[in-house]
Amino acid sequence: MSDTTKNHIISAVQLNSSRAIQPIDIAGSVTDIEIYEHLDMPFLTGKLVFVDTLRVMDRFDFQGAESLEISIKPNVAEEPVIKKFIIESIVNTTKTNDATEVVTFSFIEDILFKSNFKNVNKAYSGDPIDIMNEISSEFLNKKVVNVGDPIFQKSMKLIVPNMDPLKAMSWVKNRTTTTDGVPGYLFSSFALDDLIYSDLYTLLTQPAININKPFFYGSSAEIPENNQSAPHYIPLHSYRYEETENMFRLIKEGYVGADYQFYDALTGRLPMKHKFNFEKDVVKILPETDGKSFAFSTDFKIDEVKLQEQSSKRITQISSAGVYNEGLNNFKSYDEEDEVSSHAKKIVGRALKSHLLKSPITIRVPGQGFLVSETNKTIGNVVRLIFAANRPASDDNQVIDIKKSGDYVIYASRHVFGTERYDLHLTCAKIKNFTSDGWPS
Numbered sequence: 001m002s003d004t005t006k007n008h009i010i011s012a013v014q015l016n017s018s019r020a021i022q023p024i025d026i027a028g029s030v031t032d033i034e035i036y037e038h039l040d041m042p043f044l045t046g047k048l049v050f051v052d053t054l055r056v057m058d059r060f061d062f063q064g065a066e067s068l069e070i071s072i073k074p075n076v077a078e079e080p081v082i083k084k085f086i087i088e089s090i091v092n093t094t095k096t097n098d099a100t101e102v103v104t105f106s107f108i109e110d111i112l113f114k115s116n117f118k119n120v121n122k123a124y125s126g127d128p129i130d131i132m133n134e135i136s137s138e139f140l141n142k143k144v145v146n147v148g149d150p151i152f153q154k155s156m157k158l159i160v161p162n163m164d165p166l167k168a169m170s171w172v173k174n175r176t177t178t179t180d181g182v183p184g185y186l187f188s189s190f191a192l193d194d195l196i197y198s199d200l201y202t203l204l205t206q207p208a209i210n211i212n213k214p215f216f217y218g219s220s221a222e223i224p225e226n227n228q229s230a231p232h233y234i235p236l237h238s239y240r241y242e243e244t245e246n247m248f249r250l251i252k253e254g255y256v257g258a259d260y261q262f263y264d265a266l267t268g269r270l271p272m273k274h275k276f277n278f279e280k281d282v283v284k285i286l287p288e289t290d291g292k293s294f295a296f297s298t299d300f301k302i303d304e305v306k307l308q309e310q311s312s313k314r315i316t317q318i319s320s321a322g323v324y325n326e327g328l329n330n331f332k333s334y335d336e337e338d339e340v341s342s343h344a345k346k347i348v349g350r351a352l353k354s355h356l357l358k359s360p361i362t363i364r365v366p367g368q369g370f371l372v373s374e375t376n377k378t379i380g381n382v383v384r385l386i387f388a389a390n391r392p393a394s395d396d397n398q399v400i401d402i403k404k405s406g407d408y409v410i411y412a413s414r415h416v417f418g419t420e421r422y423d424l425h426l427t428c429a430k431i432k433n434f435t436s437d438g439w440p441s
Helices: 056-060 110-116 128-140 165-173 200-205 247-252 278-283 340-356
Strands: 009-016 030-038 045-052 067-073 081-097 100-109 123-126 144-146 156-159 184-188 195-199 215-217 238-240 257-264 272-277 292-294 314-319 324-326 329-331 361-366 382-387 406-418 422-429 432-434
Touching: 009 030, 030 067, 030 184, 045 056, 045 081, 056 100, 081 110, 100 110, 110 128, 110 165, 123 128, 128 144, 128 156, 128 165, 128 195, 165 184, 184 200, 195 200, 200 340, 200 406, 247 340, 257 340, 272 278, 272 340, 278 340, 382 422, 406 432
Parallel strands: 144 195, 215 382, 257 314
Antiparallel strands: 009 067, 030 045, 030 406, 045 100, 067 081, 081 100, 123 156, 184 195, 238 361, 257 272, 292 432, 324 329, 361 422, 382 406, 406 422
């Protein structure tokens, strides 16, 4: 494992169990490791393949609750990234000869396993971040770090309705927005111990981590002469751009134009009504970005009426109010708001999450540079992708494809560690396109 030409080293893969006398390191027998991160999941999952020639399978007597500690070094000189998991299941085993068996495990992050056998059924009050931190600290011994803008919802009080800790935290997270209605995300990263909370706008507006070396898809001949030096671009191995631009689904779900009303079950007063219009409620509210525009046209019409001005659905939400009015110490309940504009932030948040996944793209890139101990460089970060425009071969005008090119937030990632190489499969999403087809400087 001392080959310095590789861009990673699987330094340790330790199997252990409370039933075992001592751990077993199978790093020398591992052929493949895949680790999955997702912006909507506060835990990691993965798969591991190893070749068993030492009776590991029958001597260890796997039953699906063994621990797995993976240690991977970006290179010989750097500190390893270490993460603890639990074996979820044996996916399959295949005998290649009488003395050798290839084994595939699926595994989950240890906090998901701990969460699965714990139950939260109690009252909490305060800021949503504080509530998530209290649950995480009490049940999972984890810290939630907020790297986003301040949360609009304050002084909240709720009773967690019989959930495991991670589901309870995600339930609280789903209620959070910024003052503009931008939704929040709670996620786990391979290289960090803490859980991360951030809002979508903070994620989207941060600078691309590869802004000086964008990922490029196309031939070298398509790069302008003044940009052709090798360090300026990193080639994309491959990409998938499919099942995109489903406006029909967004309209059907009520995230383009719809009538919403919020009914107070405690007072029985007339419901507060809001006519949702994606252009007015989202496009015109969020700050403008130089050189970029929303990937949503406001000019589509049906029967001479713009899509966002039509109401595809009428949606009613029943919420309580005044449940936790305790004199000087008043708290809002989970769904309670005083004004229709505050209720509307819920819709804006859900609409933004849906529109973000309207045009996803999945790319495969070299993993070198993405794996750094105690530093998250994958999900929640922004990467710049450049695609050469489709044009006739005789056309000397070198321009980019403004539809696929852009600054994308990494929504999900799959780390693929093999014996010889380390690749990353990144699912990326954006809500704004470049407005110019000139090559970005």
